[in-house]
Amino acid sequence: MKHPYPIMLDLIGTRSLVVGGGRIAERKVRSLVQAGAHVTVLSPDFTDGLVEMGQRSEIKLIEERFSEAWLREQTASALKACRLVIAATDSAEVNQAVCAAARRWGMFVNVVDQPELSTFILPSVVRRGKLVIAVSSGGASPSFARKIARELEQSYGEEYELYLDFLSEFRLKIQAVIADKQARQQLFQEMLAWDVLPRIRAGTFADWKDKLFRAFDQEPAIATIRAFGRGI
Ligand SMILES: C[C@@]1(CC(=O)O)C2=NC(=C\c3[nH]c(c(CCC(=O)O)c3CC(=O)O)Cc3[nH]c(c(CC(=O)O)c3CCC(=O)O)/C=C3\N/C(=C\2)[C@@H](CCC(=O)O)[C@]3(C)CC(=O)O)/[C@H]1CCC(=O)O
Numbered sequence: 248m249k250h251p252y253p254i255m256l257d258l259i260g261t262r263s264l265v266v267g268g269g270r271i272a273e274r275k276v277r278s279l280v281q282a283g284a285h286v287t288v289l290s291p292d293f294t295d296g297l298v299e300m301g302q303r304s305e306i307k308l309i310e311e312r313f314s315e316a317w318l319r320e321q322t323a324s325a326l327k328a329c330r331l332v333i334a335a336t337d338s339a340e341v342n343q344a345v346c347a348a349a350r351r352w353g354m355f356v357n358v359v360d361q362p363e364l365s366t367f368i369l370p371s372v373v374r375r376g377k378l379v380i381a382v383s384s385g386g387a388s389p390s391f392a393r394k395i396a397r398e399l400e401q402s403y404g405e406e407y408e409l410y411l412d413f414l415s416e417f418r419l420k421i422q423a424v425i426a427d428k429q430a431r432q433q434l435f436q437e438m439l440a441w442d443v444l445p446r447i448r449a450g451t452f453a454d455w456k457d458k459l460f461r462a463f464d465q466e467p468a469i470a471t472i473r474a475f476g477r478g479i
């Protein structure tokens with residue numbers, strides 16, 4: 248992959264197929280389910296984790312081997328409904344066959360043991376609510392991508408979830424009321440320098456936010472917000 252193109256996909260309600268039921272398949276399935284995808288797993292056996300997810304109806308398990316014969320039995324509409332396919336068996340040949348079929352159907356495909364065949368690969372991810380930090384080494388060293396993500400996890404703690412919610416909520420409020428686009432954009436930059444994170448950490452954020460929103464509702468002007476943000 249010379250120039251991977253990073254995107255944030257909305258998979259809610261879409262279908263994905265994972266072929267293979269081992270440890271690696273389970274890791275990929277968990278991230279798909281977390282993203283809201285409907286996942287079908289095709290394999291003659293499954294990890295305990297996958298079995299439990301199947302029992303909780305979080306995923307659909309098909310206890311069969313992938314083969315050309317299995318593929319022929321599937322209806323075109325069922326296959327076409329699949330957005331992503333992950334070939335996660337321990338057989339390079341089977342993974343290649345899954346990849347060829349997925350490409351034939353125009354699906355995006357990830358091959359866990361042959362990155363060069365993949366049309367997408369998975370990054371190491373840190374999630375803090377709306378904040379998603381994805382790190383990829385482009386397949387050079389997945390362990391290194393993971394190491395950087397763990398380091399970022401230390402720098403961007405749990406408080407960032409609330410922080411992003413605040414930035415998002417207040418940004419929408421400002422967009423709805425302040426017509427001057429340039430002034431708005433300047434304010435969005437300035438807001439990043441306010442002492443919001445220390446307030447979240449100190450437990451004084453909710454009170455401060457209430458006051459800010461009340462001040463803004465009473466006098467919806469840039470100057471009010473600026474003065475408040477700077478603690479004047
Ligand atoms: C990030 C993460 C996401 C995820 O899987 O969700 C991910 N691998 C993770 C972990 C990990 N993978 C491996 C080890 C063992 C140590 C090592 O080899 O380093 C560890 C470490 C561990 O498990 O701790 C082995 C490995 N991985 C691949 C191969 C095949 C090959 O290279 O040929 C082999 C050799 C198999 C063998 O030879 O036995 C291939 C891929 N792995 C990728 C992603 C894609 C590139 C990502 C990138 O570079 O940006 C890519 C190309 C395709 C893909 O899978 O999408 C996840 C960390 C999640 C987290 O944050 O915890």
Ligand SMILES: NC(=O)c1ccc[n+]([C@@H]2O[C@H](COP(=O)([O-])OP(=O)(O)OC[C@H]3O[C@@H](n4cnc5c(N)ncnc54)[C@H](O)[C@@H]3O)[C@@H](O)[C@H]2O)c1
Pocket residue numbers: 266267268269270271272289290291292293311312313314335336337338341358359360389
């Ligand atoms: N991409 C990554 O992040 C990564 C990390 C480590 C290892 N790997 C590679 O991933 C592969 C899988 O590793 P694992 O630890 O999950 O292996 P595993 O042996 O635990 O699981 C393999 C699964 O594939 C199933 N399978 C075999 N043939 C099949 C077929 N025809 N149809 C459907 N399912 C079939 C097996 O029944 C089993 O459930 C290995 O090749 C490994 O080298 C990838």
